[in-house]
Amino acid sequence: MSRDLGPLNKYENCRAEKRKHIESVLSSSAAKKIVVGGPGTGKTSLFKEVLKDKSKTLTLTFINALVEDLSLDLLGISEVRTLHGFARMVLAQVDGTARIFPKLSQVIREDARILLGKEVDFDELFHERKTDNELVAFYETRRRYYQYYGFADIVAAAVAHFESNPNSVPRYDQVVVDEFQDFNKLEVSLIELLAGRSPTLLAGDDDQALYDFKHASVDHIRQRFTDSSLGFSAFRLPYCSRSTRVIVDAANDIVREATRIGCLRGRIAKEFMYFEDSKKDVESEQNPKIVHARQYAAQIPWFIQQQIGDIARQTRRKFSVLVITPTRMHCRTVVEKLREKGFESVVSVDSSQNRELAFVDGVSVLREDKASNLGWRVVAQFLLSSSEFEYVLKRTHAERATPLAELVGKEVRSKVNRILRVLRAVLNGKEVAEDDLANVAKAVGYDAAASTKNFLRAKLPRVPTSPSILPIKKIPIRVTTVASAKGLSGDCVFITHFDDQYFIKEWENGQISDRDVCNFLVALTRAKKKAFLISSRDKEPIFLRWIAADRVERMADRRRRNRAR
Secondary structure, eight states, rough: HHHHHHHHHHHHHHHHHHHHHHHHHHHHHSEEEEEEEOOOOOOOHHHHHHHHTTTSSEEEOOOOOHHHHHHHHHTOOOOOEEHHHHHHHHHHHHSSOOOOOHHHHHHHHHHHHHTTTTTHHHHHHHHHHSSSSSSHHHHHHHHHHHOOOOOOHHHHHHHHHHHHGGSSOOOOSEEEEEGGGGHHHHOOOHHHHHTTTSSSSEEEEEEGOOOOGGTOOTHHHHHHHGGGGGOOOOEEEEEEOOOOOOHHHEEEEEEHHHHHHTSTOOEEEEEEOOOOHHHHHHHHHOSSSEEEEOOOOGGGGHHHHHHHHHHHHHHHHHEEEEEEEHHHHHHHHHHHHHHHOOOEEEEEEOOOOOOOHHHHHHHHHHHHOTOOOHHHHHHHHHHHHHHHHHHHHHHHOTTSSSSSHHHSSSHHHHHHHHHHHHOOOOOTOOOOHHHHHHHHHHHOOOOOOHHHHHHHHHHHHEEEEEEEEEEEEEEEEEEEEEEOTTTOOOOEEEEOSSSHHOOOEEETTTTEEEHHHHHHHHHHHTTEEEEEEESSSSOOHHHHHHHHHGGEEEEEOOOOGGGOO
C-alpha cells in the first residue's frame, strides 16, 4: 500500500504546484499582467479561466492559424482577432470601410523604385514607427489612390487614430494577447493603448521567438517581465503537460548549451519542467529517447512510412503525426511522396504567406471591384512590357484623378474583362467553353496538367509494395515548415533534413543565432510522445551534440540508394 501512495502523492503534489501558478495569476488584482511559459505549459487553459464570466473580452495574436485555434478554444468566451483584423474593425467604424490587400507594401515598394528611384522597405518604416518622413507620405498617397491598406499600415493607421482620439480606444472587461515575444514596436504601441483602458494579460515565451523578419523583438516581452516600473505584474507557467520527459529534458539541454556559448543573452530566467502525471509517465517510459537517423533525402518519406508502421504495430491505437521540414520546397516534396506511398490523410499546413505578387492577385481584386485602381495596376504589371508599365505608372503619379483602367489600354482591358466574365460564369454555375477555361487557367498561372496529375494520385494512390501500409494509410499526417509549426503538435514528430545546412542559417559574430536556436526548440517541443530527427548528411548536426547522449537513440543507417521509394 505504501508503494502506491508514493506516486499518488507525487502526482497530487505536481498538480497542486501547477495549480498554484495559475491561481497566482487569477488571484492577482493587477490590471496589467504578463505570463511567460514554455510550450505546452497551459497558456490557452489559463486564457479560458481569465476570460471566464466576463461579458466583453478581446484576444489578440498576429498569426491567422493561431486565431483559428484560439477561436475554437475560446468559442463563446472571447472575440479573437489578428492585430490587422482588429485594426480593420476600428477603421471600418471610422470610415465605413477598410479593405486589406496583404501585398500592398510590396506593390508600393515597386512603385517607389520606378517613381522615386529608391528601394524602400515600407514595412520596416511602419513596424519601427519611423513614419515622420517623405517616404511614408509617398506611401500614403499611393495607398489612398489604391484605396486599400496593407497589414502593417492598417495597424499604424489604427494606432494613429487612437493616439489622436484617446477616448475612442475601446474598453474591455479583459484583453488577452498571445505570442507577445513576436511583437514589434508598432504592435506593442497598439497593445499599450488598449492596456491603458482595459485589464490586459500578455503571454509568450522568449525562447520561441521566430518572427524577427517582421522586425519583432524579444526585448518587449523581456522588459515588461523584468522591469516593474512598466506596470506589469510578472508570472511564470513552468510545467509542460504536452511532452514526454525526454522532450522536456532535451529542450533544457538545448537552452543550457545555447546560454553557455553566449546565445539567448537577456533571456528570461524560467524553469521548464516535466509535468508528473500517471498517463504521461507511461508514455515517457514507452518513449525514453529521441531517435536520430541518417537517410538520403529521397528516402526520408520511406523512413517515415516505416516508423509509422512500427509505431502502429507497437501501440495498436490511433495517433497523430506531425512532419516538420526546414523549407516550403521540402514540405511540398514530403507531402507528394507520402501521398504516393498510399497515405490518404496527408495535409500541408503552411501559414507563411507567398509574398510574390501574381497576376491572379490583381484579378481577385477586380472580381470584387472592376474599377479598382489596385487591381488594374497589378494586372498591368504582368500584361504590359516593362517600358509600357513604367509609362502607365508614371501617369498615375501625375494624373491621380484618372482611373487606372483608362490608362492601361483597350487591349489589356478587353483581355482582363474576358477573364472576369469567365470567372463570374464559373462562380455562378454556368456552362463555360473548354477553350475559355484553358485560357483563363493559363492567364492566372494555374497548371491544369499538374493539378490533374495530383488529383489522380489522390484518387488512385499507388498500390503499396507492402500490405503493411493498409492499416495505417488513414493515420492523420500534417506536414509543415518550422515557421508554420507554431500552435501545432503531434503524438509523433518527424523533423526532416535535420542538418546544419538547413537548421543553422544565420551566424552572428561567429556563433549560432538566437533565431536558429528558437526554431529548433519550437520544432522539437511540438512532440507529445516521440520525436525523430532525420539527417540527410553525414556530418553530425550541432544541435544533436547539444542534447545529452543518453537521451538519443542513434539508429543504424538505412541509407541504401536502391531502396528509395
